[in-house]
Amino acid sequence: MTSDAINLTRVTKIFGGAKPVRALDNVDLSIGKGQFAAIVGPSGCGKSTILNLVAGFEKPTSGEVRVDGKPVRAPGPDRAVVFQEAALFPWLSVWENTVFSARARGQPKSAYEDKARQFLARVGLADFHEHLPTQLSGGMKQRVGIARTLVMEPHLFLMDEPFGALDAQTRIDMQELLLSVWDELRRTVVFITHDVDEAILLADVVFVMSARPGRIRSRVPVELPRPRSIDLITDPAFVALKRDIFNQIRHEAQAVRVAAN
Amino acid sequence: MTAADGAVEIERGAGARFGARFGGSALVVLVPLALLCLWEAAGAAGLLPTGLIPTPTMVIRAWYVWTFGPDTGGFNAYSGTWTDVVANSAQRVVVGYILAVLLAVPIGILVGWSNLVAKLVDPTLQSLRPIPITAWLPFSIALFGIKDYGAIFLICLGAFYPILINATHGARSLDQNLHRAALMMGASSRTILFRVVLPNALPAIFAGMRIGAGIAWSAVIVAELVAVKSGLGYVLWDAYYIGRMDVVVADMASIGMFGFLTDCLLIALQKRLVRWRSVA
Numbered sequence: 001m002t003s004d005a006i007n008l009t010r011v012t013k014i015f016g017g018a019k020p021v022r023a024l025d026n027v028d029l030s031i032g033k034g035q036f037a038a039i040v041g042p043s044g045c046g047k048s049t050i051l052n053l054v055a056g057f058e059k060p061t062s063g064e065v066r067v068d069g070k071p072v073r074a075p076g077p078d079r080a081v082v083f084q085e086a087a088l089f090p091w092l093s094v095w096e097n098t099v100f101s102a103r104a105r106g107q108p109k110s111a112y113e114d115k116a117r118q119f120l121a122r123v124g125l126a127d128f129h130e131h132l133p134t135q136l137s138g139g140m141k142q143r144v145g146i147a148r149t150l151v152m153e154p155h156l157f158l159m160d161e162p163f164g165a166l167d168a169q170t171r172i173d174m175q176e177l178l179l180s181v182w183d184e185l186r187r188t189v190v191f192i193t194h195d196v197d198e199a200i201l202l203a204d205v206v207f208v209m210s211a212r213p214g215r216i217r218s219r220v221p222v223e224l225p226r227p228r229s230i231d232l233i234t235d236p237a238f239v240a241l242k243r244d245i246f247n248q249i250r251h252e253a254q255a256v257r258v259a260a261n
Numbered sequence: 262m263t264a265a266d267g268a269v270e271i272e273r274g275a276g277a278r279f280g281a282r283f284g285g286s287a288l289v290v291l292v293p294l295a296l297l298c299l300w301e302a303a304g305a306a307g308l309l310p311t312g313l314i315p316t317p318t319m320v321i322r323a324w325y326v327w328t329f330g331p332d333t334g335g336f337n338a339y340s341g342t343w344t345d346v347v348a349n350s351a352q353r354v355v356v357g358y359i360l361a362v363l364l365a366v367p368i369g370i371l372v373g374w375s376n377l378v379a380k381l382v383d384p385t386l387q388s389l390r391p392i393p394i395t396a397w398l399p400f401s402i403a404l405f406g407i408k409d410y411g412a413i414f415l416i417c418l419g420a421f422y423p424i425l426i427n428a429t430h431g432a433r434s435l436d437q438n439l440h441r442a443a444l445m446m447g448a449s450s451r452t453i454l455f456r457v458v459l460p461n462a463l464p465a466i467f468a469g470m471r472i473g474a475g476i477a478w479s480a481v482i483v484a485e486l487v488a489v490k491s492g493l494g495y496v497l498w499d500a501y502y503i504g505r506m507d508v509v510v511a512d513m514a515s516i517g518m519f520g521f522l523t524d525c526l527l528i529a530l531q532k533r534l535v536r537w538r539s540v541a
Contacts, residue, residue: 057441077447087438091460091537101446104456132537152446 004069005156005188006031006054011063013049023049025213027063031205036182036189038199039207040245042253046214047192051158054190055081068155077101080149082159086141088133088148094120095129098148112151119150123177139170143177150181157189163198172230175201183227196245197233200224206241208248210255217252220245315507320514323507339500339508347515350481350492353409354523357416358477365421365473366466369428374458386425394419394480402488412484412492419480420473427469431462464538467531474527478520 006029013024023046031037039047052058053065056075065072067079075081088097096103098120102112120126123143133141142162149157163171175198182189182202193199199206203222210217224237232238297317303309304316315323323339330340371378372386394415405411435458443457485494493516500508 055441055445057444075441075444077445079445081441081445083438083442085438087436087442089439089442089457089460091463091535100443100448100456104443104446104448104452134537148446 003033004030005033005035005067006190007064007066007069008050008053009064009066011050011053011060011065013046013053013058014061022213024053024060025215027214027216029207029216031188031190034186034188036191036202036204037207038191038193038203038205039209040193040196040199040249041209041214041217042211042249043194045209045211045252047194047209048160049214051081051160051190051192054156055079055158077105077152078154079156079158080152080154082142082145082149082157082162084161084164086133086138086145088141088144090133092132093129094125094131094133094136094144097133097144098151100148101152115153116147116151119147120144122150122181123147137170138166139174142166142174146178146181150185155188157187159189159191161192161194164193164195171198176230178202179228196242196249200238200241200245201228201230201232206245208245208252210252217248312504313506315510319507320510323505324511324514327508327511339496339505343515346491346493346496347519350485350494351519353412353484353489353492354416354477354481354519357413357480358420358474360413361417361420361424361473361477362470364417365424365469366428369425369466369469370432370454370459370462372425373429373432373462374454390422394476395483398483398487401484405488407488407490409489411488412481415484415488416477416480419476423472423476424466424469427465427472428462431465432458434465435461463535464531467527467535471524471527474523475520478516478523482516 008027008029011024011027011029012022015021015023027046027050029050039050041047049058053060054067054072056072056079072079089100092100095116098116099112102116117126120129123146125140125143125147128136128140133144136144145162163174166174179202189202191199191202196206200222206220206222208217208220209215220241222241224232224235224241301317304314304319309316324343326341327339328341328343330337332341368382368386372383373379397415397418401411401414405414439457439461440453443453448456481492482494482497485492486498489495493512497509497512500506500512
């Protein structure tokens with residue numbers, strides 16, 4: 001299917017070493033263009049490995065990873081990544097971090113300055129251009145992490161538990177920010193999280209993964225109307241979805257415990 | 262939104278805090294002053310071996326004459342010659358040290374960054390490293406004769422290794438996610454090397470440069486004791502031979518002073534270049 005943004009075909013990933021770990025086992029996954037997909041699952045299930053394969057940071061042991069129909073060979077600016085710990089360059093200011101990709105690719109100032117200013121304002125950092133990352137809170141760092149990917153105007157956003165390290169209130173702020181930005185852009189997003197609420201709130205489709213070896217256990221469409229807000233989490237439809245996904249994850253966790261015994 | 266609320270206050274008071282703790286109070290000079298007084302008193306009481314160990318006032322007097330006294334045209338080597346002596350040593354240190362920085366930083370970064378370069382040059386570098394600079398003395402005299410080059414060679418060699426090792430460590434300590442972030446933003450290998458690996462290694466490079474500067478001053482003294490006929494190291498031995506212990510101590514103090522000043526200079530430079538580290 002060429003209309004898919006992302007296609008994983010029978011992807012297996014084994015991390016070598018003294019005790020090889022089978023992180024992913026025969027995973028088939030496709031995510032449509034413009035879709036917001038969340039991947040949830042117990043920790044250590046290989047969620048992040050999927051993202052790293054799509055980003056091109058890792059190579060599959062077998063199988064194939066395609067983005068827009070083309071096999072992934074290396075990381076590139078068509079696939080922007082938001083990291084859990086923001087991964088900003090500590091020696092660069094907020095502004096310099098935001099325009100890093102444009103400068104690294106030798107774009108002229110006129111091509112990125114307005115855009116960068118606009119996106120920094122969009123994430124609430126208009127007054128923080130000259131700040132260094134060490135002077136920012138966790139939430140603000142992640143806003144820069146998001147702003148710099150927006151400036152890249154990628155085909156694809158890959159987000160690896162971006163709000164996992166934030167406190168509850170900041171997390172909600174960031175989720176609402178992401179919802180409203182996504183409503184404007186409607187780009188393909190792969191969002192890794194272990195927070196089921198977060199997955200349902202943000203995504204069009206939630207993939208539930210099984211524990212090691214990682215497999216896609218089920219695909220749960222989230223047919224809740226947009227634009228969404230945090231109030232949605234008390235909605236009966238939301239709660240029903242949550243119960244369904246929770247049961248699947250609990251089942252997985254139990255299966256792991258039984259296997260361990 | 263609440264972005265502004267989360268801003269961490271900029272710590273501009275680092276210098277002020279330092280001042281309050283050390284410079285502001287008289288505490289910092291208390292112990293050195295007490296030691297000097299004790300030394301002086303011991304001299305006055307006749308407890309020091311006469312003619313061998315000078316008192317602080319004798320040292321200061323000798324130092325004053327050495328610095329500001331009339332140039333007697335070689336009649337008294339320790340009158341008005343201090344500036345020239347210092348210039349000789351400092352020149353060697355500066356040339357040898359800058360050479361060491363220019364060699365060690367790029368090589369260290371490349372060894373840390375590229376497995377290929379590491380395989381090519383690391384064994385050679387590591388097998389030469391355990392040879393102390395003092396052991397290189399005869400070799401360097403044989404190679405360069407009693408000339409400046411021998412001293413510069415030793416200084417460069419001595420400062421080279423700490424800078425090299427720290428630069429290598431700095432390049433290797435790049436966080437995997439920072440590297441990945443640069444890759445996903447489309448940075449070329451060249452851009453990554455100059456805009457990511459190098460700035461990331463800068464604090465480590467400065468740590469190495471500070472250690473290297475200390476070794477450079479040791480190296481110049483060692484070289485001048487043996488291989489060169491001028492400079493602070495040469496005067497140290499020369500003054501000892503003619504029994505001018507006051508000059509010897511003044512010379513020691515001069516060496517210490519310049520070592521300290523070099524370190525201050527490097528700290529100031531580091532504060533300018535690695536602003537992002539000191540802010541935290």
